[in-house]
Amino acid sequence: MDTTTDAAVTTRGLVKRYGANTALHGIDLDIPRGSVFGMIGPNGAGKTTTMRLLLDILRPSAGELRVLGETPRLGGAALRRRIGYLPGELHLATRVKGRELLAHYAEISGPVRPGAVDALADRLGVDLGRPVRSLSKGNKQKIGLIQAFMHEPELLVLDEPTSGLDPLVQQEFHAMLHEAKANGQTVFLSSHVLSEVQQTAHEIAILKQGRIVERSTVAALREDAVRHVRLVVAEADAAAARATLDALPGVSGVAPAGDGPGTVAFSATLDAHVDAFVKAVARLDVVDLTVEEPDLEEMVLAYYGTDLTADADAGDDAEGTTRKGARR
Numbered sequence: 001m002d003t004t005t006d007a008a009v010t011t012r013g014l015v016k017r018y019g020a021n022t023a024l025h026g027i028d029l030d031i032p033r034g035s036v037f038g039m040i041g042p043n044g045a046g047k048t049t050t051m052r053l054l055l056d057i058l059r060p061s062a063g064e065l066r067v068l069g070e071t072p073r074l075g076g077a078a079l080r081r082r083i084g085y086l087p088g089e090l091h092l093a094t095r096v097k098g099r100e101l102l103a104h105y106a107e108i109s110g111p112v113r114p115g116a117v118d119a120l121a122d123r124l125g126v127d128l129g130r131p132v133r134s135l136s137k138g139n140k141q142k143i144g145l146i147q148a149f150m151h152e153p154e155l156l157v158l159d160e161p162t163s164g165l166d167p168l169v170q171q172e173f174h175a176m177l178h179e180a181k182a183n184g185q186t187v188f189l190s191s192h193v194l195s196e197v198q199q200t201a202h203e204i205a206i207l208k209q210g211r212i213v214e215r216s217t218v219a220a221l222r223e224d225a226v227r228h229v230r231l232v233v234a235e236a237d238a239a240a241a242r243a244t245l246d247a248l249p250g251v252s253g254v255a256p257a258g259d260g261p262g263t264v265a266f267s268a269t270l271d272a273h274v275d276a277f278v279k280a281v282a283r284l285d286v287v288d289l290t291v292e293e294p295d296l297e298e299m300v301l302a303y304y305g306t307d308l309t310a311d312a313d314a315g316d317d318a319e320g321t322t323r324k325g326a327r328r
Helices: 047-054 072-080 096-107 116-124 137-149 167-182 195-196 216-225 235-247 272-280 296-322
Strands: 005-020 021-034 036-040 060-066 085-087 155-159 184-192 202-210 213-216 226-235 251-260 263-270 286-291
Touching: 005 184, 021 047, 021 096, 021 184, 021 213, 036 167, 036 286, 047 060, 047 184, 060 072, 060 226, 072 085, 085 137, 085 213, 096 116, 096 195, 116 137, 116 167, 137 155, 137 167, 167 235, 195 202, 195 213, 195 216, 195 251, 226 235, 226 272, 235 251, 235 263, 235 272, 263 286, 272 286
Parallel strands: 036 184, 036 202, 085 155, 155 184
Antiparallel strands: 005 021, 005 060, 202 213, 226 263, 226 286, 251 263
């Protein structure tokens, strides 16, 4: 397998089978060092399986992979110390305090800068002096994030990292990701919520039933995504506005959207032809115009159609066979 020094993660034809079920069907990935890469898909699409293969928690049925230039199976504990991992299903020892638990993880992960743990705890707002069993789900998730970040690993592998976090803490987490990237660290995170990934990732892969169905930069997705528009014109221009919208390329779903004193409103959807749209409606007597932010969620859901639930159920059956036995 050809690899380059710029790749933190490289996979070729990665396959994982659980008996008769195939969770991954030939995944090819190249994640550059120093980047934030997001993997999107419904629960059970194969995101967790992919991450566990990278950490040698699972072994591939076929294909090849390199993580930080090494084969996970041969890299062993030394390679894993260069990685920070947050599992999607976080299980913590509950009879100890948060600080004691993190001290234990530090012995496994390697050197942690003095003060790094306390600084992360302050940022995330978690009391490390409390027993883990007394913490809420969100605070346990914060402990998990601290153990992943605290040794400043070359690669962060984060499976559904904001699960249970309130919006303010999510913002702080996003800031931590930007700082990690600025420091040259690589981040590979998964989510079934696109809005979470698009705030931080430069590039994403969309996973469906164990296959990558789309790989693109977030910027390119935005350019291609559908926008919802609402156009309000003077009543005298209503017929001309309707004719203009119906004739424009990339405009669909034109429909009346109410009226007011001397005005008529239309709603529609618009693809990437924004420039042509703006120039065309500029010739009308426009009272108001609203062009919403590109709805990337709709675009991603279009890849799944009516199979979204089926995808999740099929993947859950396959991935679930390993969850109890997975090691951190």
